[in-house]
Amino acid sequence: xxxxxxxxxxxxxxxxxxxxxxxxxxxxxxxxxxxxxxxxxxxxxxxxxxxxxxxxxxxxxxxxxxxxxxxxxxxxxxxxx
Amino acid sequence: xxxxxxxxxxxxxxxxxxxxxxxxxxxxxxxxxxxxxxxxxxxxxxxxxxxxxxxxxxxxxxxxxxxxxxxxxxxxxxxxxxxxxxxxxxxxxxxxxxxxxxxxxxxxxxxxxxxxxxxxxxxxxxxxxxxxxxxxxxxxxxxxxxxxxxxxxxxxxxxxxxxxxxxxxxxxxxxxxxxxxxxxxxxxxxxxxxxxxxxxxxxxxxxxxxxxxx
Numbered sequence: 453x454x455x456x457x458x459x460x461x462x463x464x465x466x467x468x469x470x471x472x473x474x475x476x477x478x479x480x481x482x483x484x485x486x487x488x489x490x491x492x493x494x495x496x497x498x499x500x501x502x503x504x505x506x507x508x509x510x511x512x513x514x515x516x517x518x519x520x521x522x523x524x525x526x527x528x529x530x531x532x533x
Numbered sequence: 534x535x536x537x538x539x540x541x542x543x544x545x546x547x548x549x550x551x552x553x554x555x556x557x558x559x560x561x562x563x564x565x566x567x568x569x570x571x572x573x574x575x576x577x578x579x580x581x582x583x584x585x586x587x588x589x590x591x592x593x594x595x596x597x598x599x600x601x602x603x604x605x606x607x608x609x610x611x612x613x614x615x616x617x618x619x620x621x622x623x624x625x626x627x628x629x630x631x632x633x634x635x636x637x638x639x640x641x642x643x644x645x646x647x648x649x650x651x652x653x654x655x656x657x658x659x660x661x662x663x664x665x666x667x668x669x670x671x672x673x674x675x676x677x678x679x680x681x682x683x684x685x686x687x688x689x690x691x692x693x694x695x696x697x698x699x700x701x702x703x704x705x706x707x708x709x710x711x712x713x714x715x716x717x718x719x720x721x722x723x724x725x726x727x728x729x730x731x732x733x734x735x736x737x738x739x740x741x742x743x744x745x746x747x
Contacts, residue, residue, distance in 0.1 A: 454740075460645045463718050474743075487739045491651045494725045500661040500695050501728070505674055507572035510588070511581070515567065518589045522696055523556065523564060530554040 453481040458488050466495055544608040551601055559599075563592050566609065570616045570694070576678070576690050577620040584660030587619040596617075610701050617691060619707040624683065648718055653726060654741070664732065677727040681720055688713055689720035 458481055464470035466484040466487050542561070546550075550558035570591050570695060574584035594615050657664075664670045676726055689704040692713070703710045 456650075459648060459650065459718075459722075460549065463714055463721070466721075469555070474626045487654045488649075490654050490656055490739055491725070494651075494654070494657065494729050495721050497657055498721065498725045498728055501592050501665055501670070501672060502678075502689075502694050503696075504665050505624050505694075506660065506665075508566060508575040508584075510568055510571040512586070514585050514588075518567075518585075518592065519560070519563070521589065522559075522592055522596060525593060526559060529596065530556070 453477045455481075455485065455488055458485075459471075462492070464494065466492065466499070534702050536561060545604060546636040548599065548602065548604065548608055559596065561593070562608065567592070568614050569609075569610060573584045573613060573616055573690065573695055576694065577617065577687060578623060579679070583620075583623050587616060587623065590619050591616040606701070613691070613695055613697060614701070617687075621687075621706065642744060645715060645718070648715070649722060651722065653730050653733060653738065653739040655729060655735065656730045658727065659732070660735045670732075673728065673731055677724050680727065681723060685716050685723065689714040689724070692717050693721070 458465075458478060461470060461474060461478060465475065469480065482492060544562065546566070551562060551644055567588060568624045569587045571584055574587040574591075575581070578584050578587065591612065595612060602608070606614070676687075679747050681689065688702060688708075689707055691697045692699065697705065699713050700712050702708075702717075703713045706713070708716075
């Protein structure tokens with residue numbers, strides 16, 4: 453496998469959807485190519501960092517207002533008997 | 534009767550109760566997903582008022598369309614799809630593109646062969662678990678995301694941050710799966726490049742002397 457082929461298969465490898473036979477080739481290449489190994493590590497760390505990052509907190513006032521609106525709409529839709 | 538307020542109640546059960554008119558169940562579903570919807574809208578739109586509008590519209594739409602929700606997708610996927618459609622509408626309006634699909638045609642030539650090669654290659658000085666706690670890292674992540682092309686950023690947000698599948702991301706953004714895959718690769722590579730230039734250990738930088746051709 454060439455470095456460029458590895459780049460093309462990067463998504464499938466990182467997401468665990470790569471064909472098992474191709475996966476063997478991929479890992480064989482990485483074992484002999486330190487830069488490719490580090491790129492794969494970096495990509496995994498990048499995804500982890502974004503996934504685990506602190507989310508934007510919803511403003512409390514907006515949340516209360518939204519829940520009021522939703523409750524009102526709900527009662528129009530399901531009027532109490 | 535199931536108490537919709539306990540965390541163990543599944544989304545599917547809450548949906549069933551809400552369809553039967555259970556306001557508690559509907560509110561429990563809203564409580565479960567409002568932060569995620571708001572966070573996604575903020576990351577897509579980077580503007581509080583627009584993010585609030587999208588969040589409220591999303592849950593109003595859930596309320597209106599709940600009867601039609603058959604559970605083919607999970608509830609979370611369904612909600613995130615509604616939210617991303619709403620955010621996309623705003624993005625298109627901002628660009629004056631009310632009818633045009635998100636530049637898919639122009640992307641045709643953008644295949645895997647034109648993906649840029651990694652340049653700055655180095656192990657990071659710290660693990661993501663340590664980094665994620667630091668405020669300056671938050672800023673770094675936001676800045677790097679802002680530097681991405683919008684078309685790449687949206688795919689990355691839905692696929693990698695929100696955890697939708699490639700097929701679900703394609704559906705939410707009205708793109709082909711092939712397109713999602715190329716955009717995702719570009720996004721991941723560019724973010725890796727940007728973050729590694731700051732977080733990578735220069736002492737351990739690897740310079741490619743040559744490309745392996747075998």
